[in-house]
Amino acid sequence: MTLMLAIDTATPRVAVAIGEDGRVLGSVYLSARRRHAEALVPAIAYLCEQTGVELRQLGAVAVGVGPGLFTGLRVGVTTAKIMGQALEVPVVGVSSLDLVAHPLRFGGQMIAAVLDARRHEVFHARYRPVSGGVQLVTEYRVGPAVELVAELEAGGEDVVLAGDGVASNRAAFGALERAVDAGREFEAPSATALVEIADGRVGREEFSAPWDVAPLYLRASDAELAWGNRR
Amino acid sequence: MTPDAGPATILGVETSCDETAAAVVVGGRSVRSSIVSSQVDLHARFGGVVPEIASRAHVELIGPVVAEALAAASTGLHDLDAIAACRGPGLAGALLVGVSAAKALALVTGLPYVGVNHLEAHLYAAWLEEPDLEPPLAVLLVSGGHTLLVIMEAHGRYRVVGQTVDDAAGEAFDKVARFLGLGYPGGPAIDRLAPDGDPEAIRFPRAMPGEPNFSFSGLKTAVVNHARQHPDTPVADVAASFQAAVVDQLVDKLAAAADGAGAPTLVLGGGVAANSALRARVGTLGAATGRDVFLPAPAFCTDNAAMIAAAAWWRLEAVGPTPLDDGVDPTAGLGVVA
Numbered sequence: 356m357t358l359m360l361a362i363d364t365a366t367p368r369v370a371v372a373i374g375e376d377g378r379v380l381g382s383v384y385l386s387a388r389r390r391h392a393e394a395l396v397p398a399i400a401y402l403c404e405q406t407g408v409e410l411r412q413l414g415a416v417a418v419g420v421g422p423g424l425f426t427g428l429r430v431g432v433t434t435a436k437i438m439g440q441a442l443e444v445p446v447v448g449v450s451s452l453d454l455v456a457h458p459l460r461f462g463g464q465m466i467a468a469v470l471d472a473r474r475h476e477v478f479h480a481r482y483r484p485v486s487g488g489v490q491l492v493t494e495y496r497v498g499p500a501v502e503l504v505a506e507l508e509a510g511g512e513d514v515v516l517a518g519d520g521v522a523s524n525r526a527a528f529g530a531l532e533r534a535v536d537a538g539r540e541f542e543a544p545s546a547t548a549l550v551e552i553a554d555g556r557v558g559r560e561e562f563s564a565p566w567d568v569a570p571l572y573l574r575a576s577d578a579e580l581a582w583g584n585r586r
Numbered sequence: 587m588t589p590d591a592g593p594a595t596i597l598g599v600e601t602s603c604d605e606t607a608a609a610v611v612v613g614g615r616s617v618r619s620s621i622v623s624s625q626v627d628l629h630a631r632f633g634g635v636v637p638e639i640a641s642r643a644h645v646e647l648i649g650p651v652v653a654e655a656l657a658a659a660s661t662g663l664h665d666l667d668a669i670a671a672c673r674g675p676g677l678a679g680a681l682l683v684g685v686s687a688a689k690a691l692a693l694v695t696g697l698p699y700v701g702v703n704h705l706e707a708h709l710y711a712a713w714l715e716e717p718d719l720e721p722p723l724a725v726l727l728v729s730g731g732h733t734l735l736v737i738m739e740a741h742g743r744y745r746v747v748g749q750t751v752d753d754a755a756g757e758a759f760d761k762v763a764r765f766l767g768l769g770y771p772g773g774p775a776i777d778r779l780a781p782d783g784d785p786e787a788i789r790f791p792r793a794m795p796g797e798p799n800f801s802f803s804g805l806k807t808a809v810v811n812h813a814r815q816h817p818d819t820p821v822a823d824v825a826a827s828f829q830a831a832v833v834d835q836l837v838d839k840l841a842a843a844a845d846g847a848g849a850p851t852l853v854l855g856g857g858v859a860a861n862s863a864l865r866a867r868v869g870t871l872g873a874a875t876g877r878d879v880f881l882p883a884p885a886f887c888t889d890n891a892a893m894i895a896a897a898a899w900w901r902l903e904a905v906g907p908t909p910l911d912d913g914v915d916p917t918a919g920l921g922v923v924a
Contacts, residue, residue: 389911390913391682392682392685392686392689392913392914393911393912393913394911395686396686396689396690396692396693396910396911397910397911399693400693400910410693410694411694425638425641425679426641426678426679426682429641429642429644429645429679429682429683429686430682430686432645433644433645433648433682433683433686433687433690434686434687434689434690436645436648436649437648437649437652437686437687437690437691437694438690438693438694440649440652440653441663441690441691441694441695442694565649566649566650569645569646570642570645572642576636576638576639576642577638578632578636578638578639579636579639582631582632
């Protein structure tokens with residue numbers, strides 16, 4: 356029996372779940388005023404209390420590594436890494452885009468997971484539903500929403516759009532004809548998906564030492580970008 | 587006003603700027619370990635701390651640094667009595683890493699969490715080497731981000747009697763060093779070069795005489811103007827004369843503040859307190875005015891986590907633990923804490 360704590364903070368929503376062998380015992384989603392660093396630890400404490408799970412019983416910690424909000428990612432990834440280190444259990448890092456796509460695996464169509472990257476840009480990746488999950492068919496990328504829209508249009512395939520990058524670039528994505536918007540329910544990474552995906556990876560021993568888990572930023576800092584331009 | 591709880595063992599974490607640090611301190615005074623991983627090389631090419639680069643480095647370094655602090659103290663998590671982190675002032679994204687790590691450890695261990703004010707921690711650095719120090723103290727807190735004159739009246743009671751109206755003293759060192767081509771960070775670079783120059787070669791302005799507040803922006807401009815008008819002046823003379831002007835301003839105001847408050851003890855804190863000319867002058871001031879002077883070792887002047895654990899010990903007794911829904915406060919000031 357493996358008990359697992361799952362955390363995703365790649366979007367304004369704080370998502371936490373506790374799972375047992377891939378089944379969710381409880382989950383908390385918070386999109387309220389409180390910021391990630393304030394809400395995350397109390398949410399974990401509440402879940403432990405309500406599920407009767409003590410942290411020292413955990414066999415693994417799973418975390419959404421992004422791409423997404425830099426500050427949010429740092430709160431979630433740091434919390435997961437330090438917990439893994441203190442509890443001496445492995446940490447499983449899963450892309451937050453995978454956690455947007457996974458709940459849509461039964462639809463049959465291509466899935467585009469799209470998270471808001473601000474400045475009219477989006478973090479995105481595409482997936483095909485396969486037996487038991489989704490398969491990544493692109494790289495994880497960041498770029499202007501309009502470029503992704505042009506690519507999807509050129510592909511000429513039916514696609515389901517999911518993630519908060521769709522609503523924040525409504526004008527760009529509204530132009531797509533062969534696309535449906537999965538809507539609010541699928542706008543943020545799913546902690547339930549994280550429990551399911553990470554449990555499979557723990558079973559296959561596809562995990563890391565806590566120190567090796569890092570946020571997937573995809574973007575250099577502004578200072579480095581400016582430095583690169585100057586050279 | 588000594589905490590009754592006994593010699594609590596506290597793990598402190600500090601990530602407010604560009605140092606990732608963790609330390610184990612017993613009873614607010616006895617340092618069992620103090621690990622500081624500096625990111626100075628990551629920021630050197632930008633001539634200053636880049637917040638996003640600092641925040642990313644903290645995420646990578648925090649785990650190893652905490653593990654090293656515990657190992658160096660031969661302490662396990664189960665031997666600790668509390669976990670503390672700096673909650674501000676500082677860079678928001680950087681602070682979040684240390685606070686998240688400390689709160690996660692507090693949750694895993696069931697130990698109290700203590701959120702600590704960075705400026706207050708700099709004051710408590712003094713107790714790490716001088717355990718019998720007693721307030722009132724006149725403290726000059728000078729770093730790359732802060733220039734403060736503080737009268738510490740009692741534990742938890744602070745009166746800020748002067749602060750900079752523009753640049754921090756350390757910022758002035760960095761800007762002048764960059765202009766003179768001396769590299770980053772500027773404080774150590776100027777400190778190294780100044781003994782080769784004449785501190786009286788150029789009479790740079792001592793800003794705001796007779797007032798408690800500091801100003802360094804005009805001094806920086808004066809250095810730039812002088813170097814442009816007199817390009818043949820040896821760089822060492824410029825560096826020495828600039829440093830003398832900074833030190834004069836700092837020490838004159840510290841003397842006036844100590845007189846005003848009747849504080850019998852002078853204390854230095856912050857990264858600029860590692861400057862050898864400043865240390866020498868404050869020592870002379872103490873001897874001349876019959877005051878005790880306490881200069882923490884340079885390692886406890888610059889950002890470190892031992893001072894966080896020390897301040898946490900006092901705060902835990904006076905105020906109690908910090909709730910786990912507490913966040914960070916990038917612009918926190920120094921006021922009456924207890």
